[in-house]
Amino acid sequence: MERITDPKYLWMGPLGYITKGSKKFILSDDGNLEIYSIKSSDSGRYTCKVSYLYNSTQLTTEIHFMVYVYHIPDKSIHLSSEFTAESCKTNKIDSYEKHLLEKMESLISNLSCEIKEWSTECHTSTDAVEKMTYKLTLQFGVFPSMLTTADLCRSPPCENSTSNLRKAYENIKEFFELQKTDSPHIDELYLIPGTLAAVKVDHCKPGFGKNTNSRKNNSMCPGCCVTCPPGRFSAKQDTVCILCPVGSYNEKYGQVECENCPEAKSSDGKGAKTKRKCHMIRKLKLVQNAVARLLTGMPSRCHITPILQQLHWLPIEYRITFKVLLKPEPSESYLLFGKPVKPFFSDNLSMDE
Template identity: 25%
Template sequence: MLVWALLSAVLWSVARVGALRSSLFSKKGFVYGSIENPVKIYVKLHQDSPILFCMDVNRASKETVDPTYLWIGPNENTLTENGQINLTKEGALIVKDFMESLSGLYTCTLSYKTIKAETQEETTIKKRYDFLIFVNPFAPGWKSVCNDSIDCEDATNRNILEARDRIEEFFRSQAYILYHHFNKTIPAMHFVDHSFQVVRIDNCRPGFGKNEGLHSNCASCCVVCSPGTFSPDADVTCQICVSVHTYGAKACP
């Protein structure tokens, strides 16, 4: 019996922004903020995050006078440029080589001015945008298995199903050859059509799990375990551990 082990996830790909079907995603690949709720984003392990834009869609369509941007990371410290953090003058943020420890809340405060036409009085407006970024477990080397397929999960599934069909055909051919050419010297071999099946096993790598309540928009995703939870094995559930304060914990200290 061939076992089909599948890690389900919704993956970020700048080239396939439209597939996410959200008004928060522009055609240029930006992910805009939202005033009402945090924007949840799922990033491949060791890949770059999407381009997070410190502005909502409505504000982006209007003139913004003297904008300034302040980004705060998961550790509640102000983000500055480094090897993993890329900040642009337009207020955009890209986190490179994303890891479990980089998961969490990213907050940006946009400050800009409004000017009354009658009095020329200036007023400073501030808006806060929250982005919750979670890493999923598609690690380096995954793309090479799929020959750089746009949808690696679909490509892997097709490869597994093709392997099943080839193994089934092998047994069918062997049964035919043994029966017609070697039936006098070798015991007969019988193959029952459709008796060979592929079984799907739902699992996540250690440090990851599924949580339909927390990730309702990505219920089938293997998502990094949040602080206060851990996953020591390939189960799909992050277990509770109050002493864990990091993302992606594999043990309860």
């Protein structure tokens, strides 16, 4: 029985050929590929080209893989509560806000958490006996410190971010429930019982979006944050990969911004995946201006704006935008996964991306 002999392996990734001298990729003699310190930009199509002898015949086979880098969503807690107040005078509200913020920051200072997105709103309210009162609504978020830094975090506080966040919430909840009556601020503002509410919010790292597709391939990590595909980007810690705006494109996975089209060029619509989607606006403008002057009989020395207005024509760059706005937006539950021969996922990246 004949066997495969003298196999030779050639790997190609999203950025080109992979050689044994690479620091990121490890190639074994039997054709295995290992990726170290994987990043979101390493997502994409990988091809293994195998050349070998079979029955004394030289053959070549290509095996294709799709690699998607993902991580489990990080969490924050958004809280809100309501207080009754004697008035909405700014100095009194500011003083009480400062008191609350300093107290809560001291409660979570050793838990690697931060308080962000602090906001208050004071407005008039009427109670059951039609007495005019004032109500102060407080809103803020508790975030793990790891969400506010772009550096890789492998320290124990980062690894325990979920338990630290839970403890931070418990400390804040206990503070609101057991406020001391001897505080000078409590004489003017009173917490309304039962108004403290908390909601967990998912966050994906920049360059990632929430995996909302329900196809079978997603069963490995349902609801995970997956690298944004070409044509999309994510610059903040939210869960949506946004389409590249008109006039820009993105050819890579896991990007935090899109590349602008070259000068005098623009894409036909949102979500351009390659530079080839950028077209010359200047040539289109020259054609539009020539046709407009031909139809109106105006000489070339006349300014084009009044001519376009007479014809009720939009300048070409605004016409592109107008057409894009008329086009229905694709669903944000976009297809993240195609049909690769073998889908590969990273399985240890919850803190590395």
